[in-house]
Amino acid sequence: MVDLHGEPPGIPGGRGGVWLPFHRVDARVKLVGLIGYIVLATGLKAWPNLLAGIAFLGLLLTLTGTGWRRAAARLALASPLAGAMLLFLPLVTPGHPWQHIEVGPWDLVLNREGFQLAAVLGLRMANALLAAALLLDTSPWGDLMAALRSLGVPAAFVQLIDVTLRYIFVTAGELARMKTALKARCFKSGRSLLHRDTFSTWGQVTGTLFIRSWERSERVYQAMLARGMAGGPAAYAPVTPPRGGDLAWGLVLVGTGLILRLLEPGGWAWAILSR
Amino acid sequence: MHIPDGFLDAKTWLGAAAVSGVAVGYGLKKTGEALQDRQIPVLGVLGAFIFAAQMVNFPVGGGTSGHLLGAALATALLGPWSATLILTTVLIIQALFFADGGITALGANVLNMAVIAPMVAHCVYRLLGGVRPLSIFLGSWCSVIAAAAATALELALAGTVPLSAVLAAMVGWHLLIGIGEGLITCAFVAFVRRSGLLAATGPYDEGEGKIA
Numbered sequence: 467m468v469d470l471h472g473e474p475p476g477i478p479g480g481r482g483g484v485w486l487p488f489h490r491v492d493a494r495v496k497l498v499g500l501i502g503y504i505v506l507a508t509g510l511k512a513w514p515n516l517l518a519g520i521a522f523l524g525l526l527l528t529l530t531g532t533g534w535r536r537a538a539a540r541l542a543l544a545s546p547l548a549g550a551m552l553l554f555l556p557l558v559t560p561g562h563p564w565q566h567i568e569v570g571p572w573d574l575v576l577n578r579e580g581f582q583l584a585a586v587l588g589l590r591m592a593n594a595l596l597a598a599a600l601l602l603d604t605s606p607w608g609d610l611m612a613a614l615r616s617l618g619v620p621a622a623f624v625q626l627i628d629v630t631l632r633y634i635f636v637t638a639g640e641l642a643r644m645k646t647a648l649k650a651r652c653f654k655s656g657r658s659l660l661h662r663d664t665f666s667t668w669g670q671v672t673g674t675l676f677i678r679s680w681e682r683s684e685r686v687y688q689a690m691l692a693r694g695m696a697g698g699p700a701a702y703a704p705v706t707p708p709r710g711g712d713l714a715w716g717l718v719l720v721g722t723g724l725i726l727r728l729l730e731p732g733g734w735a736w737a738i739l740s741r
Numbered sequence: 742m743h744i745p746d747g748f749l750d751a752k753t754w755l756g757a758a759a760v761s762g763v764a765v766g767y768g769l770k771k772t773g774e775a776l777q778d779r780q781i782p783v784l785g786v787l788g789a790f791i792f793a794a795q796m797v798n799f800p801v802g803g804g805t806s807g808h809l810l811g812a813a814l815a816t817a818l819l820g821p822w823s824a825t826l827i828l829t830t831v832l833i834i835q836a837l838f839f840a841d842g843g844i845t846a847l848g849a850n851v852l853n854m855a856v857i858a859p860m861v862a863h864c865v866y867r868l869l870g871g872v873r874p875l876s877i878f879l880g881s882w883c884s885v886i887a888a889a890a891a892t893a894l895e896l897a898l899a900g901t902v903p904l905s906a907v908l909a910a911m912v913g914w915h916l917l918i919g920i921g922e923g924l925i926t927c928a929f930v931a932f933v934r935r936s937g938l939l940a941a942t943g944p945y946d947e948g949e950g951k952i953a
């Protein structure tokens with residue numbers, strides 16, 4: 467989650483101490499380092515290595531004082547999908563039958579390989595989610611936008627992400643108030659696709675939301691003009707080269723991902739060592 | 742429909758990211774030409790609108806529910822390239838802040854939901870003569886099915902799930918979700934048309950390409 471109006475991320479006010487000044491690392495290095503880590507870690511196949519990756523990120527989350535609260539919230543957001551996978555993959559992955567479940571007239575066969583695949587995919591997701599949590603919780607939003615810009619992402623696109631994120635909370639709040647108003651008028655959603663009134667109502671709600679958003683976009687445009695926008699992209703932080711310490715952090719992040727890949731059973735390191 | 746990290750192999754996510762990157766780059770150019778200095782406020786605020794619209798859940802049946810994808814809706818309002826940019830922005834924010842879709846899988850998610858879905862809706866609108874109730878319903882329905890089929894193909898191409906199983910599951914379920922999407926989008930467009938705003942924004946009512 468992002469809190470644009472809260473205290474700057476990475477300067478935690480939680481219980482844990484700040485043992486590593488990760489929040490001071492250049493946002494570009496963190497962005498590239500953690501995405502590099504995600505790329506490497508999500509290609510891992512061995513669960514011990516995946517667990518080692520989670521332990522590494524957990525250690526960083528703890529030592530940087532970021533804490534587990536937000537990281538746990540991100541994991542919780544992804545848990546329905548993980549649960550669905552644990553149900554679906556054992557049914558469809560070819561392999562050795564492990565369990566039989568009778569559901570009415572059907573005899574469902576759950577395969578061992580499906581469970582193993584679901585576990586590996588779940589651990590990969592956990593690695594990626596924790597790495598993203600570490601990035602977001604230690605980098606102010608403006609720094610991340612500036613990092614994207616200085617890494618070559620088109621200015622218009624960066625600004626578009628920036629503006630969208632700012633108005634998401636406004637628009638979602640508006641929708642929440644409209645839902646409350648619907649409830650106050652005793653609206654109850656139907657139970658199937660055949661309930662015409664439900665779809666008509668939601669069409670009108672989204673229509674109203676669109677009209678308000680369209681009008682808001684015009685006001686935003688006028689406000690941008692009033693503040694001197696000359697049609698060009700907004701300026702982000704000036705570009706300064708990352709320091710040596712920052713680059714070392716980048717090496718630690720990507721290096722850990724690389725070591726986990728190299729040490730996978732059957733991986734490159736084992737092939738070299740076994741010669 | 743959002744593919745998380747770890748579900749796709751490198752060849753699949755890199756290939757999808759390359760195609761999506763080209764499409765988004767072209768979309769930036771087209772919308773920049775059409776909207777000029779309104780590009781950022783209009784697409785940014787409407788991106789927030791699509792994000793919120795995706796939070797609208799509708800009943801499917803048997804106690805289950807679905808939510809809007811919004812690709813056909815955004816295409817009907819602003820055209821396919823604006824829809825591509827808006828949905829790409831939404832997908833990036835969802836992946837980064839809401840753990841909905843992966844960072845390595847972002848290219849694939851953009852390809853499915855922000856490129857294929859709006860383009861399919863656009864083709865249906867063009868084939869059926871603009872934004873009318875039947876074309877909106879079919880455009881919405883087809884866009885959801887196409888995005889679901891593309892997701893299934895990518896997961897199968899990566900070797901994560903057998904094609905027959907994932908295609909049947911994804912397309913089968915989204916056949917129903919697509920109906921809900923179509924019904925809400927029809928009601929939405931009818932409502933917005935009554936306000937007179939669609940004539941001002943719609944790319945299909947008064948000639949193609951008013952807004953990219």
